Amino acid sequence: MSTLAIVGATGAVGTTMIDIIDSRESVPWSEIRLVASARSAGKKLTVRGREQTVLELKPEVFDGVDVALFDVPDEVSAEWAPIAAARGAVAVDNSGAFRMDPDVPLVVPEVNAAETANRPKGIIANPNCTTLSMMAAMGALHRAFELKALVVASYQAASGAGQAGVDRLYAELSAVAGQPVGVRAGDVAGALSAAGLSADSPFPAPLALNVVPWAGSVKDDGWSSEELKVRNESRKILGIPDLKVSATCVRVPVVTTHALAVHATFGSEVSVDKARAVLAAQPSIVLRDDPAAGRWPTPADVVGEDPTWVGRIRQALDFPNTLELFVCGDNLRKGAALNTYEIAETVVTSG
Amino acid sequence: MSTLAIVGATGAVGTTMIDIIDSRESVPWSEIRLVASARSAGKKLTVRGREQTVLELKPEVFDGVDVALFDVPDEVSAEWAPIAAARGAVAVDNSGAFRMDPDVPLVVPEVNAAETANRPKGIIANPNCTTLSMMAAMGALHRAFELKALVVASYQAASGAGQAGVDRLYAELSAVAGQPVGVRAGDVAGALSAAGLSADSPFPAPLALNVVPWAGSVKDDGWSSEELKVRNESRKILGIPDLKVSATCVRVPVVTTHALAVHATFGSEVSVDKARAVLAAQPSIVLRDDPAAGRWPTPADVVGEDPTWVGRIRQALDFPNTLELFVCGDNLRKGAALNTYEIAETVVTSG
Numbered sequence A, B: 001m002s003t004l005a006i007v008g009a010t011g012a013v014g015t016t017m018i019d020i021i022d023s024r025e026s027v028p029w030s031e032i033r034l035v036a037s038a039r040s041a042g043k044k045l046t047v048r049g050r051e052q053t054v055l056e057l058k059p060e061v062f063d064g065v066d067v068a069l070f071d072v073p074d075e076v077s078a079e080w081a082p083i084a085a086a087r088g089a090v091a092v093d094n095s096g097a098f099r100m101d102p103d104v105p106l107v108v109p110e111v112n113a114a115e116t117a118n119r120p121k122g123i124i125a126n127p128n129c130t131t132l133s134m135m136a137a138m139g140a141l142h143r144a145f146e147l148k149a150l151v152v153a154s155y156q157a158a159s160g161a162g163q164a165g166v167d168r169l170y171a172e173l174s175a176v177a178g179q180p181v182g183v184r185a186g187d188v189a190g191a192l193s194a195a196g197l198s199a200d201s202p203f204p205a206p207l208a209l210n211v212v213p214w215a216g217s218v219k220d221d222g223w224s225s226e227e228l229k230v231r232n233e234s235r236k237i238l239g240i241p242d243l244k245v246s247a248t249c250v251r252v253p254v255v256t257t258h259a260l261a262v263h264a265t266f267g268s269e270v271s272v273d274k275a276r277a278v279l280a281a282q283p284s285i286v287l288r289d290d291p292a293a294g295r296w297p298t299p300a301d302v303v304g305e306d307p308t309w310v311g312r313i314r315q316a317l318d319f320p321n322t323l324e325l326f327v328c329g330d331n332l333r334k335g336a337a338l339n340t341y342e343i344a345e346t347v348v349t350s351g
């Protein structure tokens, strides 16, 4: 049996991590340490029926730890994951700090579990939630048909911006619900300020009754950091350095579960039936694809679910060897805490 | 001066049509007749300061009419547009009844105004609102760079399903606002039924706190009618019979204004600067493209606006001669009533 530390146990991802650990039948951990900043140190949380005191992040918390999960902001991971590794723990990091480091594997267990052993720095990175939402499906289709190109448009949930994003969306919805807004330009913004909502939001524009074509920070040539992560992380995880990728990332007024419209081009012949057979054989994918019966995935169906749901599979009419798909994944579970946890179990069970 | 009839004057599109006519400085109509079903006949509505009685749809209402606008369901247009034409009116139809008829031009005045003269049946069709939202921008870019292929994902507003769609979205938002839903599968549906909302909705799944990857009816091979309209109507309007098109149409919890993420490939070399210059020169396009300053179009900005707004213009990193764009258009104005009205004015001013 091994010792696990969860750094950031009090956040949106950390809270989901505790849920996931609680719901497992058995876990390989004889001890689980909960860690956060001085703000939350001393707080009591219960994991698998045992009450734990949240510890303040200090080098000593990693002594005797086998795997340390980091669910904290980038700069905290950048500083502390190497400290955990130096104390002998394998650090599994959910932030963006190490994902593109060539000495850090970027892992989705269904796709590249073997990479977890290849960790010269003692650090393993977990992908961005938008990329991760489609990786199980794309990995399976790539093994079968050789993926060449991806054009992606996202429908990203508010909780991708943490608990602050969820709180803001609910506050905005209360301000606009039942009001005849949305009939003239600026009415949504007007309703929000009339309800006393501050302009200081985790989102760069009103999200209630709106969609916002921006996530992350400003990069070169008009790209957002989120869009470049989809490109660069997909290439690294799938091991296709020249994969063609274009993404447009858009925030939508959904609490949890990211959705993606994916246009995927392959090197060999594909068909809807063959793709369905490949996806249906994956334990971590739910195929929900029968429009005549009103069956396709929506975010509301997928919240709280571990698998990725896939539907709306169509053969592109004018593009050879190309499929259209609609994919939904819970950004707090498979998109963050669940995948990180699966990496941790892979590390201790594969030795 | 000419005579105009508005058939369906009492609906979502018809009401927007009256707004548009009211807001014009001058109009070429000496008489405007308002027409609906027997349900609304006798109702009084005011157009350009003059009170009018809504007439019941009968063949005689078209006597002496120069242009008859049809803002009614498909089957009503299919029956009545030919009757209006037989009585000497030019019928401009907003429904789907005639769009793909080879003897009926499908017109966006900025793109193919001359086609209005080519109307053997006396009928001119107005495109579907999703297609129409991107046509002014795509037409201008096609003239400059020769459009070859489009991959489109839509973010479609509730009012695309008429007044019933708007009413349903508000009812759903009131049911979920302020409630901690969305944390487990089915919570949104649960909140709706707890609030007594009937399962009978214009949308095939809950739309509040959700996105629904379906619009229209079931067509072959998993496609929705809305997705095939984007393909077939784009080809016809732009006059590119072999244009490659793949669309995924998704409804989002927005009241009005459709948004589209567009991946557009051209036959000649493009750049972001050249594309911006082309779009900025169009009177019916607003360019809003400065992410560092938080400037891109969102539906909330565009409601009630006549122009199409375009932003997030990027050169695809891995696809030659390809641009990514985010386009927003008010589906009730340019997407329906405004374009129809512009066709009507083109018909009477070009003789």
Ligand SMILES: NC(=O)c1ccc[n+]([C@@H]2O[C@H](COP(=O)([O-])OP(=O)(O)OC[C@H]3O[C@@H](n4cnc5c(N)ncnc54)[C@H](OP(=O)(O)O)[C@@H]3O)[C@@H](O)[C@H]2O)c1
Pocket (backbone or CB within 6 Å): A007, A008, A009, A010, A011, A012, A013, A014, A035, A036, A037, A038, A039, A040, A041, A057, A070, A071, A072, A073, A074, A076, A094, A095, A096, A127, A128, A129, A159, A160, A161, A162, A163, A164, A331, A332, A335, A336
């Ligand atoms: N939300 C998602 O969908 C998602 C998906 C994938 C990856 N991620 C990544 O996961 C990480 C956590 O995200 P989140 O959404 O859970 O954020 P969050 O809700 O804001 O939680 C942040 C956590 O980090 C802790 N923390 C902050 N500063 C710290 C410090 N100086 N020392 C120690 N602990 C500190 C906080 O503890 P206190 O209680 O003491 O403040 C809290 O537990 C981020 O890197 C994020 O980018 C998030």
Ligand SMILES: NC(=O)c1ccc[n+]([C@@H]2O[C@H](COP(=O)([O-])OP(=O)(O)OC[C@H]3O[C@@H](n4cnc5c(N)ncnc54)[C@H](OP(=O)(O)O)[C@@H]3O)[C@@H](O)[C@H]2O)c1
Pocket (backbone or CB within 6 Å): B007, B008, B009, B010, B011, B012, B013, B014, B035, B036, B037, B038, B039, B040, B041, B057, B070, B071, B072, B073, B074, B076, B094, B095, B096, B127, B128, B129, B159, B160, B161, B162, B163, B164, B331, B332, B335, B336
């Ligand atoms: N909403 C959009 O974004 C949009 C965009 C592009 C195109 N369109 C198309 O425009 C048309 C109208 O859509 P809408 O959203 O305005 O629908 P709506 O709100 O349901 O209005 C329907 C209109 O048609 C009239 N009507 C219905 N049956 C009739 C009949 N048998 N005889 C005469 N009039 C009849 C109604 O009059 P009563 O008051 O008498 O019932 C009402 O004025 C549809 O074909 C739609 O597909 C809509």
